[in-house]
Amino acid sequence: MKRSIIKSLCFLSAVLILSLPLYAAAADTIKIGATEPLSGTFKDIGERYLDGVVYAAKVINAKGGLLGKKVEVVPIDSELKPDVATRKAQNLIMKDDVRFFCGGTGSSVGAAMSQLAERENVIMYTYGMAAATMTGAKCNRNFFRPCANTDQQSYALAELIARKGYGKVAIIAQDYSFGQEALAAFKKKLAQANPSAKIVAELYHPAGTKDYAPYISQIIAAKPDVIFTPNWGNDLTILLKQGRPMGMSQKIFSYYINDEVTIQALGDDSLMIGNMGAEVYTLSIPTKKNEEFVASFYKDMGYYPTWLRGKAYVATMFWAEAVKKAGTTDVDAVIKAWEGLTYDGPAGLWTMRACDHQAQMPLWYTEIVAKTKFFDHAFEAPAGMAEAKDVSVPCAETGCIMKKK
Amino acid sequence: MKLKTNSYIVIIVLFLLGAVMPLVLRRYNLFMLTEIIIFALYAVSYNLLLGYAGLLSFGHAMFFGLGAFVAAVSIIHIPGLTLLSAVIISLVITTITGFLIGGLLLRHKGAYFALLTMAFNALFYAVATKWHSVTGGDDGLSISRPEMDLGFASLSVSSVSSFYYLILIVVGASIVFCWYFTHTAMGKTVLLMRENEERMKFLGYNTNISRLILFTFTGAIAGLAGAFYTLHFQFVSISAISIDMTTAVLLMVFVGGTRTFWGPILGAFVYIIFQNYLSDITDRWPLFMGLIFVFMVLYVPGGLSQTIVSIRQWFSGRTGTQDNGPAKAEET
Structure with missing residues (x-):
């Protein structure tokens, strides 16, 4: 019997030792965890968003990195389930001391990640989760939205x-x-x-x-x-x-009209031509900065940074500006630096409002036309701009009470 | 008698070993170990149904999820609620629910029982999904872990290690209690009922009542595990009450083995570790878990615990008399 006790204890300790991961310290990188559905029905959306974040990291690294460190994107498959996303993010926080998270798909994932960010004092920013309450009644100081809300x-x-x-x-x-x-x-x-x-x-x-x-x-x-x-x-x-x-x-005005996958899936351009949409980023923004961005993206990747990729890219570059301004990866310092920060990128002038952490930016509306320089199928005509002040919700109307630390 | 003394020694050693873990393990591993202990309780409760009573339930997640949601909802809506009160509320509600559902199910066995539990689980899942104002629907519920109130002092369990100690003591004690339960007269009745229910009836036992008590008990224990699951992650979503959660516990129990009391604990250990590391490596980790499950069921029906028991018997040179019930396999 004694032997059996010893044996089971041996087994137990063996399991424990095996469960210790190989520890590789990597202090010379800044990690961003990107929570996207990378499997299942919304895989395509998640992958395109992730693509934008990865490209932003690539651009930053090509210019010598952020604060002299390389930016590394850690993809997190959220399976579009808030519990899965938070569980994996929690592990990354504890295992690798990841301090920055982002994501674009699923406001349910975003709401849970926002709460986790507040609890663990890390930063979560979104370039696609649109539910207005996340920077409204449910806002907190660790959550930023560098994209438009509903x-x-x-x-x-x-x-x-x-x-x-x-x-x-x-x-x-x-x-x-x-x-x-x-x-x-x-x-x-x-x-x-x-x-x-x-x-x-x-x-x-x-x-x-x-x-x-x-x-x-x-x-x-x-x-x-x-x-x-x-x-x-x-x-x-x-x-x-x-x-x-x-x-x-009749003409249809819709949020997500400029999705090339939707247009392709329809298979009949005549259904789409004439419809209009508005987004924070569209491929056809007629600014010099955007044309440069589109050209270099196309050169590097061989395809266009359509809306999802563009949104994720611009938001991540905005985040990088905040880190650069803070001069450190300390979370409190980055939060302080991001509040009120202005970024002049491919999609115009973006300002991160301090009262609710909702970025204020122009929106770009566009009409679907038969011929564009981008695709064989119908796509967006050169975009027009709805000014930031015209689409802004005043601080007092958001319902956000930002807790100060 | 000797058997029991040995078991007690193992329990004490395990607790002591558990107590030094925060000194050895990094925060991340400690967090995982906490999760393992919680799921071990869930798996043990399931095995009391499956291994001991021979009742295959496809609806155990309804109790786990109910416990998890009740804990979250009560913490959100009752201001100043202490941690243990939230757990007790969960326990009471899952016990009542277990009793009511058990009352409806107790005459059914085998496939009917399995399908009915599945139907109930689907019902609970539907309610959790649709009743958005209470359960948060797809969004789930976030909570912040309340403090422990010991009567004379309140204790903060917000850090990973202090919560780990709480789980080690409270959930660990619950597992020991389940083990003790299997040695009571009631526990033995359940075993005998599985072996020969007709005879038990002739001997004058009301097997329906025994089954009802067992079903209620395991439901309450699963609810307890669910409540601690919420407190651990400080978040609960419909995944906790979905059929996936039942599949998870089935996997744990089958991988660990149904024939011993400690098999499911081992299963929870292996499952959580696998889940954490496999999901780091590949997004297709459920596929690998599925393959392991198929392999275990086909080739090692007794699970890991059975393999260990066989190896030990082989080493000690004993002829391997196959155990046919958990009652005989508690030599650890």
Whole structure:
């Protein structure tokens, strides 16, 4: 019996020893953990975002790195599950002392990462998680959003519709928090920008609807001038595919119209031509800085930095500016340096607002046209700019109470 | 008698070994060890159903997840709630739920039992997903770990090592309690029931009631593990109550072996370590876990613990009489 005790203890200690990882200290790099869905349904989105971050790191490293150190991107497959993302991030914090995290897909992942960042005092920034509450009621000092939120995007499109003088608007969205928030912000801004404009139809459908016929006939019956929708993925493509043949011929204003994968998946350019979208980054921004960026990206990678890649790139360069200004990777110093910082990049002048850590930037609206220099299929025409002040939500209206440390 | 003394020695040595771990291990490994202990409790509770009573449940995650969510929701909504009160609330609610569901299930065995537990799990999952205002839906719930209130002093368990000690003592004691349970008359009844229920009935036992007690007990223990899971990660999402969590515990128990009490503990150890290292290396780690599972079920049905027992018997030159129940295999 004694021997059996000794043996089991031997076994136990063997397991423990095996569980000690090989420790490799790498103090000469600055690590960023990028939480993206790298497997499953949204793999394609996650990979394109990650691509942008990796390219930003490459550009920084080619110029001698950040504070003399190399930037290393650690991909974290979030599987689009908040518990998986936080668990892996927690491990990286404890194992490798990673202090910076970013991500673009899934506001649920972002909300959980934001809380983790506050608890562990690391920085999380997002270039794609759009739920307004993350820099609103749920804001905290360790979370930054160098990209637009649903409010800003809706504001930009409402502003655009008002400016173009459309009087009757139909709006349709997925029936969950994202869709509802987007429409609420849109209605608010449209009423300010063009008080005479009328919402002739306001429709909500379950996310993942297959048959749009009832919604489309309601839209057609309401005879709008234009249609606004924050739909994305299949909910956007099916709406177009079923709606156009039924006679829903109005221009569509949408958040995510400039996705080359969606346009390719539609397989019929005529469904898309004429539609308009607004984003913080589009390939067709007609500034010199952007043209240089697009050209060098194309030279290095052999393809274009379309919206997701561009957004992730610009946001990561913005973060690098903050670290550079802080002169250290100390989290508190970087937070302080980033607040109020201005970055003049490919997508115009971006300012990180201190009151809610929501970047203020112009939005770029663009129309889908048949011929562009980028792709064989229809894509975005040169973009126009909606100024930062026109799409901004005042600090007092965000609901954010930023705790000071 | 000798057997029991030896077991006690092992338990004490394990606790002592556990107590020095914070001095040896780095923060990251200590965090992982905490997780392992919590999942060991979950796996042990599952094995009481599967290994001891021969009841294959596909719905154990409903208790784990319920415990996890109740802990999170009560911490969020009751200001000033102490850590142990949150755990006790979870324990009470999972016990009641276990009793109610157990009452509906106790007449069913085998495939019917398995499918019904799965159906209940799906029901709980659906509620957790849809009841957004309470459970946070897809977003999950973040909490901050409350303090321990010992009556005379309040203790902060926010650091990795202090929380580890709490888990080692409280969850460790719960595992020991489960082990003790298997040695009580009630525990033996469960075993005999698995072996020959007809005879037990003739002897005058009400097997339905025994099964109900066992089901409630294991549900409560899984809920306890769930509550500590929430406190450990300070976050809970619908993954905790999904069928994946049942699959995870099935894997742990099968890898560790159902025939011994300590098999599932070993299984939890191996599973968590594998999960952490494999997921570092490859995004396809569930595939490898699946392959291991298939391999274990096909070639080593007794699990790792069985292999260890066989090796030990081979070394000590004893003829390998195959154990057919956990009751006989507690020689450790």
